[in-house]
Amino acid sequence: MITPAALADRLRLNSTSRVLEVGPGSGYFSLELARRVPEGRLQLLDLQPEMLAQAAQKFGGQLPGHVQSIAADACGPLPFDDASFDVVVLVTVLGELPCPKDGLASFYRVLRPGGMIAVHEQLPDPDIIWPARLGHLMTGAGFRPLGRQGPKWNYTALFEKPVSRGAEQSR
Numbered sequence: 001m002i003t004p005a006a007l008a009d010r011l012r013l014n015s016t017s018r019v020l021e022v023g024p025g026s027g028y029f030s031l032e033l034a035r036r037v038p039e040g041r042l043q044l045l046d047l048q049p050e051m052l053a054q055a056a057q058k059f060g061g062q063l064p065g066h067v068q069s070i071a072a073d074a075c076g077p078l079p080f081d082d083a084s085f086d087v088v089v090l091v092t093v094l095g096e097l098p099c100p101k102d103g104l105a106s107f108y109r110v111l112r113p114g115g116m117i118a119v120h121e122q123l124p125d126p127d128i129i130w131p132a133r134l135g136h137l138m139t140g141a142g143f144r145p146l147g148r149q150g151p152k153w154n155y156t157a158l159f160e161k162p163v164s165r166g167a168e169q170s171r
């Protein structure tokens with residue numbers, strides 16, 4: 001299991017980054033992510049309101065001003081503007097989505113051009129997505145690989161939304 005600090009170190013965050021954490025669950029990573037973007041924004045989105053309530057407890061029961069949470073289905077339309085995030089992060093979530101392609105299309109939409117999506121996968125999660133399959137899914141959705149850290153059973157893979165989709169497709 002990766003620690004919150006180790007994960008956050010991989011995400012190329014700065015203090016003003018606008019981050020969407022999809023499927024934060026009980027908020028194991030959320031506190032550290034919020035700490036890294038004090039002048040930015042952390043948006044938590046999870047299907048289960050009870051998970052978001054647990055995540056809020058990690059913040060002492062009240063979210064700080066730059067952290068918001070919303071209960072929503074990542075398979076449906078996301079209630080965010082186009083290009084409104086610098087970073088999207090999913091830790092052991094993508095494999096749970098019944099609709100990874102729809103989800104990735106939505107994450108693509110809400111990321112700014114040049115923004116980054118980070119996918120962390122690890123055992124013993126039964127829904128683990130192995131790196132090769134993840135690469136296919138992500139490039140199929142228009143993302144460009146930026147590299148992978150960690151062994152294939154416990155890794156973080158980074159992908160970029162190209163500044164121009166046409167430029168990416170002509171490679």
Ligand SMILES: C[S@@+](CC[C@H](N)C(=O)[O-])C[C@H]1O[C@@H](n2cnc3c(N)ncnc32)[C@H](O)[C@@H]1O
Binds near residue numbers: 022048073092
């Ligand atoms: C395995 S947990 C991971 C929690 C957290 N990321 C972690 O690693 O500690 C998966 C999370 O994804 C959420 N999730 C599953 N399907 C979802 C969907 N369609 N839309 C939004 N969240 C979803 C679940 O509610 C759960 O909180």
